[in-house]
Amino acid sequence: MSILVVGSVALDSVETPFGKASGILGGSAIYFSAVASLYTKVNLVAVVGTDFPMERLEFLTDRGVDTRGLQVMDGETFCWAGRYNYETNTCENLDTRLNVFADFHPVLPEGYEQSDIVFLANIDPDLQYEVLRQVPQARLTMLDTRHLWIHDKRESLTTAIRAVDVVTMNEGEARAFAETYGTLTAAKAILNLGPKVVIIKQGEYGCAMLGEDGYFSVPACPLEDVRDPTGAGDTFAGGFLGYLDKVGEMTPQSTRRALVHGCAAASFTVEEFGVDRLRSLTLEDIVGRYQELHQCTHFEDG
Amino acid sequence: MSILVVGSVALDSVETPFGKASGILGGSAIYFSAVASLYTKVNLVAVVGTDFPMERLEFLTDRGVDTRGLQVMDGETFCWAGRYNYETNTCENLDTRLNVFADFHPVLPEGYEQSDIVFLANIDPDLQYEVLRQVPQARLTMLDTRHLWIHDKRESLTTAIRAVDVVTMNEGEARAFAETYGTLTAAKAILNLGPKVVIIKQGEYGCAMLGEDGYFSVPACPLEDVRDPTGAGDTFAGGFLGYLDKVGEMTPQSTRRALVHGCAAASFTVEEFGVDRLRSLTLEDIVGRYQELHQCTHFEDG
Numbered sequence: 001m002s003i004l005v006v007g008s009v010a011l012d013s014v015e016t017p018f019g020k021a022s023g024i025l026g027g028s029a030i031y032f033s034a035v036a037s038l039y040t041k042v043n044l045v046a047v048v049g050t051d052f053p054m055e056r057l058e059f060l061t062d063r064g065v066d067t068r069g070l071q072v073m074d075g076e077t078f079c080w081a082g083r084y085n086y087e088t089n090t091c092e093n094l095d096t097r098l099n100v101f102a103d104f105h106p107v108l109p110e111g112y113e114q115s116d117i118v119f120l121a122n123i124d125p126d127l128q129y130e131v132l133r134q135v136p137q138a139r140l141t142m143l144d145t146r147h148l149w150i151h152d153k154r155e156s157l158t159t160a161i162r163a164v165d166v167v168t169m170n171e172g173e174a175r176a177f178a179e180t181y182g183t184l185t186a187a188k189a190i191l192n193l194g195p196k197v198v199i200i201k202q203g204e205y206g207c208a209m210l211g212e213d214g215y216f217s218v219p220a221c222p223l224e225d226v227r228d229p230t231g232a233g234d235t236f237a238g239g240f241l242g243y244l245d246k247v248g249e250m251t252p253q254s255t256r257r258a259l260v261h262g263c264a265a266a267s268f269t270v271e272e273f274g275v276d277r278l279r280s281l282t283l284e285d286i287v288g289r290y291q292e293l294h295q296c297t298h299f300e301d302g
Numbered sequence: 303m304s305i306l307v308v309g310s311v312a313l314d315s316v317e318t319p320f321g322k323a324s325g326i327l328g329g330s331a332i333y334f335s336a337v338a339s340l341y342t343k344v345n346l347v348a349v350v351g352t353d354f355p356m357e358r359l360e361f362l363t364d365r366g367v368d369t370r371g372l373q374v375m376d377g378e379t380f381c382w383a384g385r386y387n388y389e390t391n392t393c394e395n396l397d398t399r400l401n402v403f404a405d406f407h408p409v410l411p412e413g414y415e416q417s418d419i420v421f422l423a424n425i426d427p428d429l430q431y432e433v434l435r436q437v438p439q440a441r442l443t444m445l446d447t448r449h450l451w452i453h454d455k456r457e458s459l460t461t462a463i464r465a466v467d468v469v470t471m472n473e474g475e476a477r478a479f480a481e482t483y484g485t486l487t488a489a490k491a492i493l494n495l496g497p498k499v500v501i502i503k504q505g506e507y508g509c510a511m512l513g514e515d516g517y518f519s520v521p522a523c524p525l526e527d528v529r530d531p532t533g534a535g536d537t538f539a540g541g542f543l544g545y546l547d548k549v550g551e552m553t554p555q556s557t558r559r560a561l562v563h564g565c566a567a568a569s570f571t572v573e574e575f576g577v578d579r580l581r582s583l584t585l586e587d588i589v590g591r592y593q594e595l596h597q598c599t600h601f602e603d604g
Contacts, residue, residue: 017483086483181319181388183506184524204485205507208524215598217521222486222510256601287604294603296517299558301596302589 001245002041002114004138005032006106006131007121007234009046009070013081013094014273018227024274025056026080028121028144031231034278035238035265036119037063038286040245043112045069045131047104049077059279068109073100084229091229106131113137117245119237120164122146125156132163140250142166142241144233150177161193168199168237183208184215197255199240201233209259213252218260219297221267221289228273232266235278239265239286257290264289303547304343304416306440307334308408308433309423309536311348311372315383315396316575320529326576327358328382330423330446333533336580337540337567338421339365340588342547345414347371347433349406351379361581370411375402386531393531408433415439419547421539422466424448427458434465442552444468444543446535452479463495470501470539485510486517499557501542503535511561515554520562521599523569523591530575534568537580541567541588559592566591 012026029046036042042065050072061067078101081094106127118135120128120143128143135141141164149157150173157177161167167190171183178186187198187210197211204226206219240262247254264286268277314328331348338344344367352374359369383397408429420437422430422445430445437443443466451459452475459479463469469492473485480488489500489512499513506528508521542564549556566588570579 182526182528185526188526202507205504206519206521208521215524216601217508217524217598218601219508219510219519219521222517222519224484224487224490226484253602257604260601290604294601296519297599297601298603299518299520299562299596299599300555301600302559302592 001116001248002043003036003117003119003241003245004043004045004108004112004115004135005029005036005119005121006045006127007032007119007123008078008101009048009052010078010080011052012230012274013079014228014230015083015094016228017084017086019273021228021273022081026230026274027078028123028231028234030060030275031234031269031278032119032121032238033060033065034063034275035235035281035286036242036245037065038281038283039239039242042066043069043115045106045108045112047071047073047078047100049073049075049100052077066112069107069112071104071107073103075100082230108134116140117241118142119241120144120160121234121237122149125149125153125160128160129156129163132160140165140241140244142168142237144168144237145173145177147173147176158193161190161195164195166197166199167195168201168233170201170203170233174198174200184210199259201236203229203232206263207236207259209255211255213255216256216259218263218293220263221293222296223267223271226270229270230274231269235269236262236266239263260290260293261286264293303418303550304345305338305419305421305543305547306345306347306410306414306417306437307331307338307421307423308347308429309334309421309425310380310403311350311354312380312382313354314532314576315381316530316532317385317396318530319386319388320527321575323530323575324383328532328576329380330425330533330536332362332577333536333571333580334421334423334540335362335367336577337537337583337588338544338547339367340583340585341541341544344368345371345417347408347410347414349373349375349380349402351375351377351402354379368414371409371414373406373409375405377402384532410436418442419543420444421543422446422462423536423539424451427451427455427462430462431458431465434462442467442543442546444470444539446470446539447475447479449475449478460495463492463497466497468499468501469497470503470535472503472505472535476500476502486512501561503538505531505534508565509538509561511557513557515557518558518561520565520595522565523595524598525569525573528572531572532576533571537571538564538568541565562592562595563588566595
């Protein structure tokens with residue numbers, strides 16, 4: 001079992017009401033791999049510049065993440081800067097410098113094409129589709145996206161959505177893509193394009209899933225200290241797909257459990273800046289939060 | 303078994319992206335009674351002006367609501383006008399004319415003081431406290447509030463909160479009252495004042511409850527058509543307390559079930575303008591949505 005992730009590796013600068021950090025390790029592929037590698041083998045594809053401090057990836061390679069797919073290109077690494085206010089569901093984009101990411105084309109090292117599951121983080125939908133054509137035998141494919149592609153590349157994004165099994169978006173992205181204010185209506189519109197499952201991420205309110213099994217909703221773990229929401233969605237995806245790869249089947253019940261694993265994983269991410277909390281995270285930690293989520297959502301049928 | 307509700311009876315004017323209505327029956331005591339009366343006997347205390355069309359209350363008296371506590375005072379009935387935009391969690395207050403409500407003092411007709419449960423809707427906290435002193439033997443008391451009292455009467459509100467068993471607030475109100483941006487932190491701060499249970503209403507995201515049983519969260523029913531959110535919180539309270547009065551005990555499990563009944567009841571309110579949907583609502587309808595909520599939140603422990 002293994003998961004291919006194609007996404008970004010970045011140097012992030014983040015400000016929240018609880019502090020700031022600059023030049024820290026970030027990017028969707030990093031957050032995803034940090035969690036998914038607790039469940040299964042992860043094959044990473046991304047790009048960095050020659051300035052990138054490779055030693056920062058040691059905690060991932062220690063977890064068995066295969067980084068042969070990390071291209072090093074002449075130039076600077078992708079940089080992102082953002083600021084969150086107290087309403088942590090919204091983020092102000094301060095600066096985005098694509099740098100080497102602008103010319104990135106995913107190349108799969110030998111063996112990666114055997115990955116059982118493919119996660120296409122929120123990169124250009126044309127690149128997502130490029131990858132999909134290289135992994136025709138994947139058991140399960142999932143993509144994430146962002147407002148930029150909804151606005152600038154709607155057609156490409158629609159093509160990519162039609163080609164995957166699972167789509168995950170933030171609530172605001174789903175509403176913007178489906179051009180509706182109703183979250184359920186948006187999820188149905190996306191589902192109608194072909195995916196088996198649509199996951200709507202609702203930040204501090206958890207997430208909702210719509211698929212053949214109907215509608216399923218799970219709250220976020222109740223937390224008192226949310227320090228930095230960066231990466232929550234990517235670690236959510238890491239827990240969701242990591243769990244599904246580990247159990248090896250996608251039944252209605254295993255998919256629900258996977259969603260809760262995703263929420264549980266994301267809850268750790270937001271407790272510290274960047275990937276700090278994820279360095280020491282264990283699968284047992286995630287299972288503990290899974291049980292807490294069960295405890296705080298369970299009620300008798302009647 | 304019976305519930306005393308003290309709140310407003312109003313003539314509302316509401317605008318939403320899906321239509322508008324003016325001079326329609328509204329007020330917290332009306333919305334609450336419309337639902338609670340499906341479970342149990344309701345004793346209503348409120349005030350209207352001589353302009354109030356009494357025949358509009360027939361659907362409530364038909365459900366056994368005791369309206370002997372409805373005072374008729376010289377002057378006009380309380381009027382409220384509001385506008386919701388697509389983000390239905392927020393409401394723009396267009397006009398509030400207290401009229402006869404400004405001089406209202408709750409008077410309990412004979413027998414009302416025997417009510418098992420007391421719901422103090424979002425009226426002046428001094429009046430809430432006045433009522434509490436008249437029902438010392440009530441088995442369960444609950445209050446709601448609004449931003450106005452948090453800003454203008456914090457001390458009185460704190461006194462009332464210390465004297466009740468259950469507090470319910472919107473998320474924004476709880477954060478404002480506790481002066482924190484964290485919802486869980488706000489709920490803990492309110493709980494520390496003395497109530498056994500604090501309920502945080504989260505609009506389209508459902509609600510959360512904190513008490514001796516720990517934290518419990520339930521999503522809102524997934525709806526495609528939300529036409530008018532007015533009264534959702536009061537009908538939530540009607541389902542919550544109505545269920546608890548009917549089952550006659552407040553255990554951790556019955557309290558969770560009551561919260562789900564509240565969410566299920568509120569989901570009908572928002573589907574039509576004003577009380578329109580509630581006129582034909584049955585307990586079976588609510589139980590049906592309860593089961594839907596169970597279905598869309600259930601997952602296996604692990």
